[in-house]
Amino acid sequence: MKSFQTGLWALVGLMGAGALAAIALQRGEPINGVWFVIAAVGCYLAAYRFYSAFIAAKVLALDDSRATPAERLDDGRDYVPTNKWIVLGHHFAAIAGPGPLVGPTLAAQFGYLPGTLWLIVGAILAGCVQDFVILAFSLRRDGKSLGQIAREEVSRRGGTIALLAVLAIMLVLLAVVALVVVNALRESPWGAFTLAMTIPIAILMGLYMRYVRPGRVLEASAIGLVLIVFAVVSGQWVAHSPEWSKLFTLSGTGLALAIIVYGFAASALPVWLLLAPRDYLSAFIKVGAILALAAGILVVRPTVHMPALTQFTDGTGPVLAGKIFPFCFITIACGAVSGFHALVSSGTTPKMLMREGHARLVGYGSMLMESFVGITAMVAACALEPGVYFAINSPAGIVGTTEAAAAAKISSWGFPLAPETMTRIAEQVGEKTMLNRTGGAPSLAVGMAHIFSGTIGGERLLAIWYHFAIMFEALFILTVLDAGTRVGRFMVQELLGRVWAPLGRTGWYPSAVFSSGLVVVGWGYFLYQGVLDPLGGINTLWPLFGIANQILACVALVVATTIILKMKKARYVFVTLVPMAWLVIVTLTASYQKIFHADTRIGFLAQAGALQAAIDAGKVATERVQATERLIFNNQLDAGLTALFVFLLVLLLLEAFLEWSRILRGRAEPVLHETPHVQTAWAELA
Amino acid sequence: MKAAFGAFWTFLRAWSGDSAYEIYARRQRTLGRPPLSREAFYLDGLQRKYSGVTRCC
Numbered sequence: 001m002k003s004f005q006t007g008l009w010a011l012v013g014l015m016g017a018g019a020l021a022a023i024a025l026q027r028g029e030p031i032n033g034v035w036f037v038i039a040a041v042g043c044y045l046a047a048y049r050f051y052s053a054f055i056a057a058k059v060l061a062l063d064d065s066r067a068t069p070a071e072r073l074d075d076g077r078d079y080v081p082t083n084k085w086i087v088l089g090h091h092f093a094a095i096a097g098p099g100p101l102v103g104p105t106l107a108a109q110f111g112y113l114p115g116t117l118w119l120i121v122g123a124i125l126a127g128c129v130q131d132f133v134i135l136a137f138s139l140r141r142d143g144k145s146l147g148q149i150a151r152e153e154v155s156r157r158g159g160t161i162a163l164l165a166v167l168a169i170m171l172v173l174l175a176v177v178a179l180v181v182v183n184a185l186r187e188s189p190w191g192a193f194t195l196a197m198t199i200p201i202a203i204l205m206g207l208y209m210r211y212v213r214p215g216r217v218l219e220a221s222a223i224g225l226v227l228i229v230f231a232v233v234s235g236q237w238v239a240h241s242p243e244w245s246k247l248f249t250l251s252g253t254g255l256a257l258a259i260i261v262y263g264f265a266a267s268a269l270p271v272w273l274l275l276a277p278r279d280y281l282s283a284f285i286k287v288g289a290i291l292a293l294a295a296g297i298l299v300v301r302p303t304v305h306m307p308a309l310t311q312f313t314d315g316t317g318p319v320l321a322g323k324i325f326p327f328c329f330i331t332i333a334c335g336a337v338s339g340f341h342a343l344v345s346s347g348t349t350p351k352m353l354m355r356e357g358h359a360r361l362v363g364y365g366s367m368l369m370e371s372f373v374g375i376t377a378m379v380a381a382c383a384l385e386p387g388v389y390f391a392i393n394s395p396a397g398i399v400g401t402t403e404a405a406a407a408a409k410i411s412s413w414g415f416p417l418a419p420e421t422m423t424r425i426a427e428q429v430g431e432k433t434m435l436n437r438t439g440g441a442p443s444l445a446v447g448m449a450h451i452f453s454g455t456i457g458g459e460r461l462l463a464i465w466y467h468f469a470i471m472f473e474a475l476f477i478l479t480v481l482d483a484g485t486r487v488g489r490f491m492v493q494e495l496l497g498r499v500w501a502p503l504g505r506t507g508w509y510p511s512a513v514f515s516s517g518l519v520v521v522g523w524g525y526f527l528y529q530g531v532l533d534p535l536g537g538i539n540t541l542w543p544l545f546g547i548a549n550q551i552l553a554c555v556a557l558v559v560a561t562t563i564i565l566k567m568k569k570a571r572y573v574f575v576t577l578v579p580m581a582w583l584v585i586v587t588l589t590a591s592y593q594k595i596f597h598a599d600t601r602i603g604f605l606a607q608a609g610a611l612q613a614a615i616d617a618g619k620v621a622t623e624r625v626q627a628t629e630r631l632i633f634n635n636q637l638d639a640g641l642t643a644l645f646v647f648l649l650v651l652l653l654l655e656a657f658l659e660w661s662r663i664l665r666g667r668a669e670p671v672l673h674e675t676p677h678v679q680t681a682w683a684e685l686a
Numbered sequence: 687m688k689a690a691f692g693a694f695w696t697f698l699r700a701w702s703g704d705s706a707y708e709i710y711a712r713r714q715r716t717l718g719r720p721p722l723s724r725e726a727f728y729l730d731g732l733q734r735k736y737s738g739v740t741r742c743c
Contacts, residue, residue, distance in 0.1 A: 076713030077727075078734065082700065089701040099743040145738070166739075173743050215728035217704040271736045272729060279741070280702065334743055343739040483741045490737055506737070549743065 009049045016042020033302045033379040040120055040375045044368040047124040052364040059572045060136045062356040067680040069142045070352055079351045084358040092366040093283045094344045098477045099334025100374040105381040105440035107331040109319040111309035112382040114328045122336030123371030126579035131341045132363035133560045138346035140674040146346045150559045152673040161652045162555050167491050169548035174484045175526030176541040177477045182255045183439035184470055189248035190235035190430055194471045197231035205277035217280055224281045232468050252531040260524040267485040267516040275482045282479040289472045293376045300454035306382035318394035320539055321601035326590040330546030335374025339552025380447030387417030392443040395536030396436045406435055430463035438536040445469035488519035529634040550587045551649045558656045565663045566670035591646045595639045604639035608632045
């Protein structure tokens with residue numbers, strides 16, 4: 001029976017590998033999107049069955065007879081024993097943000113193949129492994145955070161490096177996701193109105209859950225969902241009304257300022273009023289929309305029009321500059337491997353698990369699900385005609401600002417596009433223009449709208465579906481913005497508290513306002529520079545975010561490798577060492593190129609130098625000199641920030657190498673900081 | 687069918703946090719401690735939840 005089951009699983013894996021081979025070897029003819037689903041699911045199932053089981057048994061030696069923190073410390077608040085499927089749902093909702101949707105959409109410029117392979121292989125060998133092992137190690141340390149584990153198992157400096165890396169990545173992350181929203185909603189009264197309406201809706205829900213029916217999340221969410229649907233539908237009336245349309249038509253800078261003010265308010269206001277209800281609403285819509293997208297792909301079976309590989313693998317891509325290596329691997333972070341997940345895996349989740357073995361389903365399994373979200377985004381983006389994809393995602397500085405200019409330019413790349421195609425698409429989705437809508441969200445929304453309308457409503461509902469998709473993306477991006485700003489505020493307060501104790505008191509309002517202001521100014525500055533960037537901002541900020549996120553993954557994998565060595569399991573260290581080494585190579589190469597590359601679209605210093613040379617040569621109009629000098633400073637700042645990321649990573653690697661050397665040479669008996677083994681009292685679970 | 691719906695409803699309430707207070711109050715009674723009011727528990731839970739990283743990118 002056992003060999004039959006093993007054979008069956010092997011067959012599933014072979015099916016996935018076969019579908020993957022079909023995708024990889026297909027040339028010249030469009031391929032159906034269902035192949036992507038079969039390839040991904042087949043590979044995921046086989047990896048879960050065999051590789052995660054190997055890690056659980058041999059590397060981590062998960063032991064169901066050992067009481068988990070949720071059992072030992074059960075207080076019904078922080079530590080709550082919870083059914084594994086509910087923890088899986090919680091964990092998935094926590095890790096799945098805009099990253100796995102936007103990253104693959106941007107990476108589609110290389111063709112569908114590189115991104116798809118990285119999403120599947122990267123998740124199986126790196127992302128899932130990172131999430132799983134960090135969750136398991138935190139589980140054995142009473143749910144301690146990554147920073148605390150790094151401090152105890154690597155070195156005190158390792159913990160500080162992790163904290164600084166988290167703060168830096170947070171600022172870049174918040175800026176880049178805010179820029180995605182700005183690019184999706186600029187000059188879009190329908191979209192801006194819908195998103196604006198989510199604020200009073202969230203406040204209404206907050207008041208309901210605070211004063212009317214405390215803690216009744218489902219009732220409040222049901223009210224919120226109905227109102228959100230009404231807001232999406234009524235957005236078209238706003239767009240068609242001359243007065244209202246004018247009110248909600250915002251420029252990029254106007255939207256950026258509005259989001260900065262909103263971020264500050266959401267962080268400083270009581271959490272029950274805006275942040276929490278928005279988060280509840282966002283979680284429901286997020287999970288619902290992702291399930292609907294996956295089902296839609298199976299029903300519509302869209303044809304993937306993007307070629308397997310485009311000429312932009314050579315680094316000349318209009319969406320993001322840089323060669324396929326290393327930039328494909330930092331463009332897709334979430335969905336393949338995301339260091340940020342290590343923070344969630346070492347946060348609430350380990351305090352909910354009822355037995356150690358559940359870490360496999362929750363840690364490895366939920367990352368597989370996120371990778372699948374990335375695959376659906378890739379299919380949605382590649383189902384668009386490539387000409388349309390590039391017209392939406394290319395900045396004005398490359399394809400121009402008119403349909404005719406963009407069509408001529410993009411057609412010259414070998415992707416035929418008629419000017420009237422873009423006009424028609426804009427009309428279909430209820431927008432003035434769909435040109436130069438960089439950031440990934442609008443093209444993903446067009447792809448999703450086509451898939452949804454192919455399932456329900458046809459072309460008649462295309463505009464509604466498009467704005468639903470935009471609202472869905474913007475809503476949970478703003479949730480990340482709210483929650484991220486608040487966490488950043490606590491980190492800043494922790495640091496400031498070391499200088500002057502009262503500033504460290506999280507409940508002291510002046511300190512909360514001051515710290516929130518610092519965090520908002522931090523990400524707000526990067527957002528503002530992204531909006532002013534003539535190359536669209538995403539070209540600069542997304543790689544920076546990818547580098548920061550992957551460096552955080554390196555930090556997590558360094559910590560995991562150290563612990564595996566301390567567990568005297570050096571023969572299995574490849575499980576974390578190989579993905580760590582790969583990510584170190586990718587991030588260091590990308591960082592070097594972002595700082596020093598001679599191409600002005602890639603290298604920050606080259607761009608700054610070229611702008612300075614233009615000023616020196618008198619080629620910049622007098623009224624543009626000040627703005628150009630600001631661009632020069634921004635490029636130098638980005639170069640400095642990238643260098644700081646590299647410095648932190650190299651420092652941590654040196655710390656870790658010293659520790660590994662001590663362990664491997666046997667100079668001192670390695671000390672593991674696990675909580676002692678306590679036998680579970682839940683006999684039926686053991 | 688009814689059982690499946692019941693299981694789904696239980697899952698949904700637990701996943702969304704709708705049943706968190708009932709779980710907490712039951713636990714407090716087991717420990718012989720008086721539970722907080724539903725409102726106080728809700729506000730306390732939000733403060734705890736949003737003091738750390740709860741959402742990824």
